[in-house]
Amino acid sequence: MSINTNPTTILTEEQKDTLFFIYEGEKVARDVYITLGKIHKDENTFVLMQFAEQRHIDCARDLCDIYGVETSHVNEDTVGKFESLVLQTLYDACTEKGKKSIHDALEVAEFIEATDIEDLEHASIGMPNDVVNVYENIKKRNLRHLGAFQAALSRAA
Numbered sequence: 001m002s003i004n005t006n007p008t009t010i011l012t013e014e015q016k017d018t019l020f021f022i023y024e025g026e027k028v029a030r031d032v033y034i035t036l037g038k039i040h041k042d043e044n045t046f047v048l049m050q051f052a053e054q055r056h057i058d059c060a061r062d063l064c065d066i067y068g069v070e071t072s073h074v075n076e077d078t079v080g081k082f083e084s085l086v087l088q089t090l091y092d093a094c095t096e097k098g099k100k101s102i103h104d105a106l107e108v109a110e111f112i113e114a115t116d117i118e119d120l121e122h123a124s125i126g127m128p129n130d131v132v133n134v135y136e137n138i139k140k141r142n143l144r145h146l147g148a149f150q151a152a153l154s155r156a157a
Contacts, residue, residue: 021119024087033053056142063131
């Protein structure tokens with residue numbers, strides 16, 4: 001993925017907030033998969049996807065760094081803690097539902113991937129090309145993740 005390390009575009013505060021939201025949103029996905037993977041040990045899709053989501057976090061963090069969005073206050077090693085109340089609530093609700101059964105857990109994962117795709121589409125609007133390119137690459141991967149979770153859901157049915 002090519003990232004512009006010397007941006008000429010200055011982002012608005014709203015755009016910077018969007019970069020941080022996407023960064024922390026990728027952490028939600030990873031953290032949900034870590035949590036549900038520990039509960040549903042027989043479903044290895046969670047383990048595979050948590051590593052993929054870490055790559056998404058890394059890409060989103062790189063964009064934050066490039067555009068001066070502070071992320072150092074986020075402890076990526078702490079699973080399940082988020083600055084955004086919306087994302088904290090999402091994590092809590094997803095893990096609570098996902099604990100009930102493997103079917104529920106896979107439905108949660110399907111929901112997370114679909115939501116991430118939608119968030120990335122909205123977040124790309126009005127962003128510089130380098131941000132759009134990174135978001136498009138993450139979105140393509142999320143589509144593959146969505147397919148993997150849908151396949152696991154059909155196996156679990």
